[in-house]
Structure formats: structure tokens, C-alpha cells
Amino acid sequence: MELLNQVTQFVISGLATGSIYALIGLSFAIIFNSTGIINFAQGEFVMLGGVLTIFSLNVLHLPLLAAILVAVAVTTVIGLVFERLAIRPLKNATPLMLIIITIGASILIRGLVMLLWGKDTQALPAFSGTDPISVAGATLLPQHLWIFGVTVLVIIGCRLFFNHTISGKAMRACSFNRRAANLVGISVGRMVLFSFVISAAVGALAGVIIAPLTMTAYDVGVMLGLKGFCAAIMGGMGSGLGTVLGGLILGTLESLGAGLISSGYKDAIAFFILLLILFIRPQGLFKKGETERV
């Protein structure tokens, strides 16, 4: 009974962390799907979401909802500017070059935030209190419900957008074959811009809803970005649902590993699984286009 309660807690904690990874993974997948780029500045969008909300809340004294909207909007604009200034001008760049550019951008964004807002960790107040909720012998916080809720909404939103709107379908077309998409009259450039805008918004939203739990600072984006990237790879970088499952599996395994095996090997377990998946299904990463053309 004791052990069962413990395992329930491990699973619930894991799912909560996992949905954070899933949300970040999703924002990776959105850009990858329309451009073939892994945007390593994705973690920075997450960080910007949290840091900007705290800034609007504490310095501009906006109410919470307005602060969140401002943070997501500003991050989205940063995503847009980033695409315009760093990605668009390079017409014939290889994906590898673009990936390296995103790494550069992430260092730049991190440095600027550090200079502007300092290095201190800051916390956002929880959206609806901190009284723990008890579920089957385990506890979770109201903020976890917010994370679950927002993740579900984002998944549904993505699904509707990519499968049922012209823009969404056009973005998917770009991911399958850019030239063909161009030939049928889709503006590939605009779709790439779109993908950065959506992805920055989703990333920022993730950053906002996790800030009350995990706190935020200029350097939180690195690890969160990496874990989100793992989630996306586990899901094959493709469909929304795969990435979400990837995130949840990663979070749960981390938590179970820390709880049942050894907390010292928590990250090792997660990255071991990532390596295993890359060995068994390497096509999940860069060669997706080829397998789907068959």
C-alpha cells in the first residue's frame, strides 16, 4: 500500500513535469515541421514567457492576465523578428547552418535578458493558490491542473489548425516538400514566418504557466529546451500527439527512475532512453522527409 501510494505520486509528478516537456516539445515540432530546422532558441522563448510576465507584473504593475498576454505577445514579436533578421536573409542555407544560427540566437537572447533583468531567480505567484489537491493518496498543486489544461488546449488548437485550416495545411505541405508547395502557390517564406510566430507563442505560454512552479531566471531555457527537444524526438518530431506522448513518457520515466532506482541517475535515465530511441528509430530525427516520400 505504501509503495502503491509512492508510485502514484511518482506517476502524477512525472505526468506534471512531462506535460511541461510536451508543451515545449510541441513548439519544437511546429518549426521543424514547416522548415526542417531544430530551433535551439526554443528554450529561450520559454524563458522569455516567464521573465516577461514577472517583469510586467512587478515593474509595470499589470494585472496577471494582462501581464501574461503582454509576455506572450512580446515573445511572439521576438520570434517574428528573429525569423526576419536571422533566418529569412539566408536564402540557400543548409539546415545545419540554420540550426547553428538558432544556437547563436539563444546565447544572444540569454545574455540580453541577463543584462536587462539580472541573474536572480524569480517566482510568479500561483494562478489559483497553493493548497495541495489530493488524488488517490498522491498530491498535486492547482498549478499542475493549469499546466494539464493548457497543454490539452494547445494540442486541440494545433490539431484543428494543422488539419482544418488552409494556413495549417499549407504549413504541412511545406514540410513535406517545399518546392512542390511553392509550385502550387504557397508562399513558403510566409509559412516559415508563421511557424516561428506560433512556436514562439506556444513556448512563451509554456514559460508562463510553469513559472509559478519551477521559478524562472535568464538561464532556465537551456535545460527545459533540451528536455522539450527530447520529447519532440521521442515523438518523431511529427504529429502533435506523438510529441505529447514523448513528453509524458519522458517525465514519468524520469520521476519513476528518481523514485525507484536512484535520484542520482535521474537525467542519465532520461538521456539513455533518448539515445536508445535514436538508435532504434534514427529516422525520427533528420530523415523524416525521405521515409514519408516512400
Added chain:
Amino acid sequence: MRKMFAVIGITMLLLCSASAAFAAAPIKIGGLFAVTGPASFLGEPEKNTLELLVKEANAKGGINGSKIELFIYDTGGDATKAVQLANKLIKNDKVVAIIGPSTTGESMAVIPVAEKEQIPLVSCAAGIKITDPVKKWVFKTPANDHVAAEKILIQAEKLKQKNIALITVSDSFGSSGREQLKQMAAKRGFKIVADEVYSPKDTDMTPQLTKIKAAKPDAIICWGTNPGPAIITRNIQQLGIKTQVYQSHGVASKKYIELATAQAAEGIMLPAGKLAVFDLLKPSDPQAKLLKDYNTDYKKSYGVEASTFGGYAYDGFQLVAAAIRKGAATAAQIRDGIEKNGRMVGVSGIFKMTPTDHNGLDLGAFEMVRIVKGDWVIVK
């Protein structure tokens, strides 16, 4: 022809250095701090403090009439860079003493350089390895981790808590604390019922704490620097664990209470450097005035409260300055001066350097405090 140029060049160099030596030569001191990077919370206040102190000393006409010339480099918390910069300080800038580096890892890397070049190094890192065993040219100003660990265990002993659980961060600060706690707990007859770790960037420690909860300890000792311990404090509240929690001196700042929320941090005890509680000290405390002055000066120059970490550089400079005041000018004289300095009131405690103790602090460096309603209360 070329040979002649070389001869002229060398002669001129010799003349220059000779004339520099005849004038009341400034004393060159180096600083190596992790001003950026993951340990910047240490390096930044250290650099600020050192700059402030040197400015003050020079405004008063220097020490014994010689001005201090300061060379500070940012190591970014990187041991390789720290070694390169230490060499640069010694060979290019010709400093006679180095204050820093900020972290234990960097200090251990720089120690061989200082020993080989025979330049006194006053480290601002807490790791016990730095001065144990004693190295001729190496000193350090933060109290050893084991002093804080001992303070916690003495308090636990007083409260008759026998079974303890550890949760420590997996960086050098945490693993050093974990080792010290385990060693000392064994010596004092404690039983460690859980021994968990977490990574510095982890965002949720409920799995570890669930395991600790099941082990039913009398006390939980957490060892880390923000934000980890703050997250742990919140997680403990979430899981409804009612056990007494001890934190390390690594979170002895108001920032920790703010991050963890006053409600979740209520009742937690920790050993704090006296700077964190200087306004609670008795006026008769020998450190009270110094701490207050340091905090006021720092606040006036940088607009924020002084931190314990800046205090490490403060004490480092005071040690070097005390040696210079007594007439030391060369690296070897400064080293001897620091060792024979005798009793000195500093920020981190009351130093008493000896040839066998290059740290010179004891249990008095910390004050056990409890968090009550978001503020510190000294535990009697």
C-alpha cells in the same frame, strides 16, 4: 644591427622597471571571479566588493602610502579559463596576491599555479579541500562546509532527532556538503535513513521527497543553492510533510524565503553567516559594527544589500591589506603576513590564521536561525 636593437630594447626595459620600482610603486592585486555564468551569484558581489574596498583604500591615500592597483578577470566559472587568467595575472600583470576564484572547482585548478609561482591565493570558495591539507600559498575566507554541517547536527542533537534524511544538489557544493554530513552524522551517532540527490536545474523534487517521506525521518537536511532548495521547500509543503527541515548556509538570504514563500518556509532552520542577521546581533558582538558598515557601504554603491558571498572577497582583501599594512610588499612577505595576522574580525567570522589552519574560522562563524513569518529569528 638586430643584436644592437635587442640590447637597447633590453636596457630600456630594465630602466623602465627600475624607475617604476623607485617611485612609491603601487601594489598590484589580482581578482579572479565568476562574474558571469552559473556561479555569477558568487562572482558578481565578490567583484563589486573588491572594487569598492580598493576604491576606499586608495581614496585614503593607499595602504602605507602605496596605492593598490587592481586587476580583476571574469572566469565565467570555468576552471580552464581560471588557470589561464591566473597565469596572466601572475606573468603579465605581475600581481603579488590573488583573491578568488569563486568556486571550489576553479580554486582547485588554480592552486598548482599559485604554489608553483609562489603567489598567495586567497580563495573565496567554501570547499574543504582547498585548505585541507594545508598548502603553503593558499588561504580561504569562507567557513568550511563542515562547520555549517556540524552546526546543523548539533541543533538536531539538541532536539533529539536521530534519523535524518539528506537531499543534496549534485554539484560541487552539494556533494561536498553531502560528504561532510554523512561523515559527521556517523561520528555523532545519527542514522541516515534516506540519501537523495537532485540536479541544479531540476524543477520538481517530489519523487525524491516522496521517498524521503516513506523513510519517516525525524529531520530532513537539504544542501544546495537557489532555486533548488526553494522548490524543495514548496514540494515539501505540497506533499504535506511535517518533518523538521534544515537548510544549508547556501540559502541564507531573504531571496530564499521570497522564492519558497514565507508560508512554506515557516519553521525551517539553517546556519546563517552573521551578515544575513546583522541587525539581530547584540551590539556587543564584535562583528556587529563591521557588518553594518559593510552593508551600508555596499548598498550606497550598488543599490542592493550586501551578500555573504561578497563578504568572502571583503575578508580576502582585509587579510592581504593587513599584511601590507605591516610592511609586506612582495608575494612572500604577504603570504607570511596573512599567516601571522593573528585575530581579525571579518564578515564571515573572526579569523585566526595559523601555519596549520589556513581558514581560521570556527563554529562561531554561523548563527543558527529559524524562519518565522518570513523573517529570521536567532535560535537560542
